[in-house]
Amino acid sequence: MRLKAKILPWLFLFPALFIYLMVIVVPSLYSLVLSFFDWNGVSPDKKFVGLGNYIYLLTEDNVFQTALKNNLIWLVGSMTILIGLGLAFALILNRQLKGRVFFRSVFYYPYVLSGIVVAIVWSWMYHPTKGFITFFIEKIGLEKWATPWLSDPKTALYAVFIAAVWQGVGLPMVLFLAGLQSIPKEPYEAAVIDGAKPFQTFRYITLPLLRDTFVIVFATTMVGAMKVYDIIYGMTGGGPMNSTQVLSSWMYYQTFKYNFIGIGSAISWYLIFICLIVIVPYVIFISKRSHY
Amino acid sequence: MSASLKRKLSNVLVYLVLFLLSVIFIMPVIFVVFTALKSNADLSANTFYSFPKELVWSNFAEAWNRIKHYMGNSLLISIVKVPLGILVNALAAFALTRLNFKWATGMFIFILIGMMVPMQATLVPLNMMLNAVNLNNTFPGIIFVYLGFGIPFGILVLRGFMLAIPRDLDEAAVIDGCNELDKFFRIIVPIAMPAIATLFILDFLATWNEFLLAQIFITKESMQPITAGLLSFQGQHSTNYTLLNAGVLISILPVMVVYVFFQKYLISGMVGAVKG
Amino acid sequence: MRKTRIGLMLVMIFSLLLFVACGNNTSSDQASTNGSSTGAHPGDLNDNQGQNTQTGEEIIISFWGIDGIMMYLESIIKDFEQENPHITVEISSFNTDSIKESLKVAAASRALPDIWFNWGGSFASFYSENGLALDLTEVAAEHNWNEIYNPAAIELSKFDGKIYMVPFHLASLGVFVKKDLYEQFGLQEPTTLAELEEHMAIMHENGITPLPVGGKGGWMLMRWTEQLIEHYAGPDLHDQLNALDAPWTDQAVVKALTKLKEWSDKGYFPKGFITMAPEEAEMYMYSEGGYTLQGTWFDQTLSSNGFDPNNYLFFKFPNEQGPVRMSSFVEGFQINADSTPEKQEAAIKLAEYITSPEVVNKYINEYGAPALINFASTEATPHVKLMAEKASEGNFLITDQALPQEVVDKLFEVTDAVILNALTPEQAAAEIQKAVDQYKSNP
Known part of the structure; x- marks a missing residue:
């Protein structure tokens, strides 16, 4: 009986664990090994360079540094604006409003478009002569602001970010809505009797009860921000002057364009490492508290 | 101001905000629909937000x-x-x-x-x-x-x-x-x-x-x-x-x-x- | 409830068994062929059970192409299979960017197809240099390629003096402009850069974008950059620059970048063109016009979008050199060096069939610019023949295939920087040279 109880969890875990090991763990370890080599992927001469690739990226590769900075900007933007908006939409649409199913669908649907499509749609919105945004800005008398947003290294990343918010806000919204739906009514009724203000009920009832949802939303948003790729690549191609390169696109360049598999793998592992130090402590903290 | 009036006002405000946001969210895809119904000549000659000159359903x-x-x-x-x-x-x-x-x-x-x-x-x-x-x-x-x-x-x-x-x-x-x-x-x-x-x-x-x-x-x-x-x-x-x-x-x-x-x-x- | 539960469990067990079964099945399979067919692309399970490739009766070869060419290649390959009933071709088709990545992944995991489409220059040389593509020099001699293919195309298919590609397309780039624009302003084909610039000024004054270029990805602007370098440097120095034998800090490079900057400041490029998609920039050519540097495929692009290529004029960029060289590149087919000899033979046969004069002439309306010496001309692509003739007067390898990719991307980056006032042309030239030095120091 004891033995059975010990083996049972492993049996339930087995299918997931087996697939996970084969598809993710083994290939990742392979790339970790490669990150210590100078190799073009096919040639027989494969030179061990230790941490050389990692050091090269940090000290000599300017584009890597830009990419890292861009990812961090994207991360901060996603954690504040994207999640904030997602939560706000969810809170509004969780109320008894007429047509809330319609509004939910409207805010969610851009999320079903693939990044490549969103990139085309929004490049056209921003188009300096034929785009709607330019037209609109000129119409309301702000000609000065009708600049080619995507072509200015100072604004390009933020212009793409706006498109990404448009596309991505549906995900946190749906997750928060699901979380909000699972909160029982009783605490709110008690709060009303106690005369609590709306903000207080939000702060002391809603937020704590959304804890598990927050784990999911934070984790997916952070990972999404670190791995962002296709929408930026589609809208700016990493330009102008490489000012919108991100880690994923730079890894792609190094691996598949320049044939520096080692350097590409090292970028991957920087990415994994950054995610680790941001997300794991948070998840451990939360999951310790959430055990019943 | 009575409580019910206040709630009504805030409801109106919420709807206004939701409506404006909906317009922003729907608009880009309206342009996708426009483009899907255009001819290539129409697309290259006119703005991306213009209504198709002729509806090309065959696309x-x-x-x-x-x-x-x-x-x-x-x-x-x-x-x-x-x-x-x-x-x-x-x-x-x-x-x-x-x-x-x-x-x-x-x-x-x-x-x-x-x-x-x-x-x-x-x-x-x-x-x-x-x-x-x-x-x-x-x-x-x-x-x-x-x-x-x-x-x-x-x-x-x-x-x-x-x-x-x-x-x-x-x-x-x-x-x-x-x-x-x-x-x-x-x-x-x-x-x-x-x-x-x-x-x-x-x-x-x-x-x-x-x-x-x-x-x-x-x-x-x-x-x-x-x-x-x-x-x-x-x-x-x-x-x-x-x-x-x-x-x-x-x-x-x-x-x-x-x-x-x-x-x-x-x-x-x-x-x-x-x-x- | 109970039924669905059992059903779900069955699905799961079945799928697990499938994976395990596949593993067993093929590990023995692999052992028996002793890894000799590592290059062969494994088909699905049914294919492997149904046919035995070792008897030599039936040959299956895998073929990788890109979407644009598959439109007509599919029926060419069907013809080929009919003429060679013992050969079956398994076709895979990719997006332009996807095939580059997929080939690299396949190369690194030793799973390249038997025959694949590729661009010449630095794209193909990766496979030639690393022994992944078959050396076709002897085949070329035996099959008298020099009587069939354009010598320029054969030259561009070489790496280290050996031929590694069956030439498919020979693309050369020249200037296109709408005829009615010339009638409207009473212009003549320019013979000097100064004349070309005069035209640009006239167009600009009349509200027409003289140079519709989309800077995203860098390569469309590069077409102008490289012709300006050819103009200022002359053929010898330009070739040395591309071979990394001359310093990129040369005045010719600086002058070329300065000229680009001047055009940009005068508003000759579309507003915000730096991150505009090249395809969006091409839309200008369908409506208002202007000058564009396009390749032999442009006729095709025009007619497939519903525009008549006969409404456009073509001439060589007036770089004032003798001879005026066009920028060229070759597209072709590479054969897997690791495939079995039977498969290689079949693959070569296929590639030669696709590029043979009979097939080319039959499909000339869609084919684009063949790499042949002689081929039929057609109304649908009126400029193709003319461009091929002009290209044989002289050409240089297009920059993004002549230079290593790292240097290419650096060139794109600093060109943007010059136009955006972030670097002076001198600083930009120095940056390129820095990238060249770094490339050279990397063994």
Whole structure:
């Protein structure tokens, strides 16, 4: 009986664990090994360079540094604006409003478009002569602001970010809505009797009860921000002057364009490492508290 | 000012904000519809937000003809992958939340780390592995890979929801004489349905829109998914934007259907789950 | 309830068994062929069970192409299979960017197809240099390629003096302009750069974008950059620059970048063109016009979008050199060096069939610019023949295939920087040279 109880969890875990090991763990370890080599992927001469690739990226590769900075900007933007908006939409649409199913669908649907499509749609919105945004800005008398947003290294990343918010806000919204739906009514009724203000009920009832949802939303948003790729690549191609390169696109360049598999793998592992130090402590903290 | 007037005013304000936001959210896709209905001459001569000079409905027929077999492939892959993935993940999440598993937190973190692995980094070793077992260019092969990349997120979602299911229910089940597998299928899965619905929507979408892995592991044209089909409108030297836009509109229909169907289920099922 | 449960379990067990079964099945399979067919692309399970490739009766070869060419290649390959009933071709088709990545992944995992489409220059040389593509020099001699293919195309298919590609397309780039624009302003084909610039000024004054260029990805602007370098440097120095034998800090490079900057400041490029998609920039050519540097495929692009190529004029960029060289590149087919000899033979046969004069002439309306010496001309692509003739007067390899990719991307980056005032042309030239030095120091 004891033995059975010990083996049972492993049996339930087995299918997931087996697939996970084969598809993710083994290939990742392979790339970790490669990150210590100078190799073009096919040639027989494969030179061990230790941490050389990692050091090269940090000290000599300017584009890597830009990419890292861009990812961090994207991360901060996603954690504040994207999640904030997602939560706000969810809170509004969780109320008894007429047509809330319609509004939910409207805010969610851009999320079903693939990044490549969103990139085309929004490049056209921003188009300096034929785009709607330019037209609109000129119409309301702000000609000065009708600049080619995507072509200015100072604004390009933020212009793409706006498109990404448009596309991505549906995900946190749906997750928060699901979380909000699972909160029982009783605490709110008690709060009303106690005369609590709306903000207080939000702060002391809603937020704590959304804890598990927050784990999911934070984790997916952070990972999404670190791995962002296709929408930026589609809208700016990493330009102008490489000012919108991100880690994923730079890894792609190094691996598949320049044939520096080692350097590409090292970028991957920087990415994994950054995610680790941001997300794991948070998840451990939360999951310790959430055990019943 | 009376309380009811105040509430009415705030309702009006909320509707105003929602309406404005809706306009912003819908507009870009209106332009996609416009483009899908334009001729190439119209598109190149006029702005991207202008109404088509002449409605070219045949764009849709032509796009449909070119992408229908890709749609079929994607549908097949998604319909097998998504439920199978949910089953695999739910079993694992059950083990992590319900079976007094000693390594539960550690195992969860271990699996969560997988979410951070960039797909590009795994392409070469995965390709080698699939080749070695002759699963390259087969649906089981790509489904296996998709299952793998879906595991961290799936377990993250299902574990969160399963943790929130009260333990009293398990004890009731034990009294009823259920074994663990019964408990899983008869108690936990029905209660976790809202989470499963959420996951179904998101996973179906992720599978439907996946491109990077598909282009490496499914190279045979007859088996390629819809993402490859849409890209085929982009030639080496030119892109057929009107057909591409028509194709995009057609290609999102299945995902929209899945969303509409499951989102109802999501909301109604949720309330029951908590009361359950 | 119970039924669905059992059903679900069955599905799961079945799928697990499938994976395990596949593993067993093929590990023995692999052992028996002793890895000799590593290059062969494994088909799905049915194919492998149904046919035995070792008897030599039936040959299956895998073929990778790109979407743009598959439109007509599919029926060419069907013809080929009919003429050679013992050969079956398994076709895979990719997006332009996807094939580059997929080939690299396949190369690294030793799973390249038997025959694949590729661009010449630095794209093809990766496979030639690393022994992945078959050396075709002997085949070329035996099959008298020099009587069939354009010598320029054969030259561009070489790496280290050996031929590694069956030439398919020979693309050369020249200037296109709408005829009615010339009638409207009473212009003549320019013979000097100064004349070309005069035209630009006239167009600009009349509200027409003289140079519709989309800067995203860098390569469309590069077409102007490289012709300006050819103009200022002359053929010898330009070749040395591309071979990394002359310093990029040369005045010719600086002058070329200065000229680009001048054009940009005068508003000759579309507003915000730096991140505009090249395809969007091409839309200008369908409506208002202007000058564009396009290749032999442009006729095709025009007619497939519903415009008549006969409404356009073509001439060589007036770089004032003798001879005026066009920028060229070759597209071709590479053969897997690791495939079995039977498969290689079949693949070569296929490639030669696709590029043979009979087939080319039959499909000339869609084919684009063949790499042949002689081929039919057609109304649908009126400029193709003319461009091929002009290109044989002299050409240089297009910059993004002549230079290593790292240097190419650096060139694109600093060109953007010059136009955006972030670097002076001198600083930009120095940056390119820095990238060249770094490339050279990397063994």
